[in-house]
Amino acid sequence: MDAKIFSALLRADFHSFVWKCFNTIAPDATYIDNWHIESLAYHLMQVQEGKIQRLLVNMPPRALKSICVSVAYVAWLLGHDPRRRIIVVSYSNELALELHRQFKMVIDSEWYQRAFPAMRLAKDTGLEAVTTLGGCRYATSVEGTLTGRGANLIIIDDPHKADEALSPKARAKIINWYQGTLVSRLDDKQSGQIIVVMQRLHPDDLSGHLLLTENWCHLNLPAIATEDCAIPLGPGRVKHWRCGEPLQPKREDSELLESIKREIGSQRFAAQYQQQPVPDGGNALKREWFLTYEQCPMQQPGDRIVQSWDVAAAIGDSNDYSDLAEA
Template sequence: MMPIDPLDALDAALRSNFRLFVERCFVHLHHGGEFLPNWHHQAIEHALGQVLRGEITRLIINIQPRSLKSLIVSVAYPAFVLGHDPKKKIYVISYGNELADRHSSDFNSVVTSDWYQRVFPNMRIKKALGNEVTTTERGYRRSTTVMGSLTGMGGDLFILDDPQKAVDAQSEVRRDNVNQWFSNTLISRLDSKKTGAIIVVMQRVHMNDLCGFLTEATDDWSVLRLPAIAEEDERIPIGVNKFHHRRAGDVLHPAHESIKELKNLQNIMPPETFDAQYQQRPVPVGGAMIKREWLRYYEPHELPERTHRSKVFLSVDTASKDGAMNDWSVCTAWLFHAPIYYLLGLVRGRFEYPQLREIIIAEAKHYKPRIVLIEDAHTGIALAQELKKTLNRAVKPVPVERDKVGRMYVQQEKFFAGHVRFPRGAPFLPELERELLAFPNGPHDDQVDSISQALNHRLSTYTLDNI
């Protein structure tokens, strides 16, 4: 039996395994730099494999910057596809010439390398000029820009990699131009409307960006959304019958970007920007139900002294189920000095029932509230009953009289009038603002529930003026 040549074995592995092929492309383009493998690479590669096999023909990948998305999708994938089928006609489209040129240069470097020619001996280049590489089988990879001319041209696969700059997406005219260009021009350039594929890979930049436009128009798109920080427990496909189990709070790629680094970004970036570009969850500019310009703040020296006119209270919103580690519980502390509501503090976490009870007791000892308000639902029912026996404070179960949206709707006037004040620079403030401005379209609303419950107290039977 002839011994197996290790080089032949490596070539065979690169030919059949896209994940290994991506890593080899990285090493080639980064001159031996260290490749940090991560599950999100596998998730992207698996989705691209589904396109290659014809299982899906419309794919959106939403992921943060600097995640190797362009290397995988715009460089390695076209090289892999043409290696297996040199007849394929591929377009890679970006928002500008500089980006398109860089992707083309990387692609050209890969397919003209000795190792690639060895891995794919049937893929031979007839012409490599500028942003176009043509094979001897009349296939090609052409690179152009959004709004660039596609007249008379057709293709089997269109890849849109960052089709919109973040700053351009803030212009309604420019957003509409891109969306209409896709609908009126690009879609008609597929040689086969049935088997031709389109891949859009980008960070979200606006609610009505190209991804928002496409998913709103049709359900045909498969969407792989990969937020920088997981907002809920997820099971993400990374292969055939293989999944990555991601827990809420997990960072996308901790070896590349830690939770500390992401939190620092959260604190310095506008909430709308971070939520869109890193969480892939754009919110309306300026806020949805509560507008950013309505938010008011106070410095410590501006806080009124506690007098007979100043009433301190707690507002507690509990998780929907005891021990539900994917649900949040929130306790907000308030000082009401008519007509202003000052938020004093906020505690938020996924607490088991005993821990939540001890936290509320500790908050009550610290703030010495006149009353503790607890939603009369879920675990709040038992918690209110127990705290009545434990605390030397009034504890009031609050009946749920409206849905979440309705409860906040009637409190808009207080925000508009500047009667709600938040402590400037508080560590919990960035996350609180994100949830508040996104409501009711955000993934969580526990902090909003605690706030609306607090602000609603003077409009119901448990007014603080009577205690």
């Protein structure tokens, strides 16, 4: 393809731009396109056009959400308007640095500079890239320093650490930080935009809080469709997603997803992959249903006695064991 035509395509079509960014960041990996990337791209374009002010995206791990949103989308926006001021937040400083490094790989590439010649950096500190026109991409971690910082777009990318999400104190800290610090960094509270992209970890994580308290456009993409639905892909175009159909069948088919579920456990799979976190007490059996007695209750007419045994008969090293005792 002619270089000028190719540059024009990358300037006009964000879906194609994501593909090119992926190949730049991970040249040895294989890019497998899928309709969920097209849907995410469509929603991000609606943010750019001002049609969406608050976008919440829930997706399973390894679905390209960080490359699409925190890397490619920021490079795309600054390419079209180098005056944009963007804050990108991750759960750790290490992840913030890595995503910023990937962003730099994109904007330093020859193809990007051909496509967006007006986008040039005046400085880069490893966490902040400042354009010659005063725009910037500032990377930070949850509860990181934001004093004196302002933005017209804030991106929050996986704010919770998976191993801390079960802690009420840790969850509350992130929600309080979002409400008390982060939202105040928007230059204009009416026109300023926020994107949250994350996998679910707990019913009361940041996603759960936002869905209860604010009017968010919610793009919810579990690893396996839980019901028949129509996912927007563009103006007048939808994906008719059938119940039980995997999100990315070429990468993670039903058999592989079932294997992952067995490996990580059904509760974690329900949250991180299905975006349906289970309450702390479970959603089937509740502890308060089971009572204790000092004396066996008297059997009443019509009562039934039901006995159920889980003998843990599997012999793998990681399986539970059974205690056998003589009566």
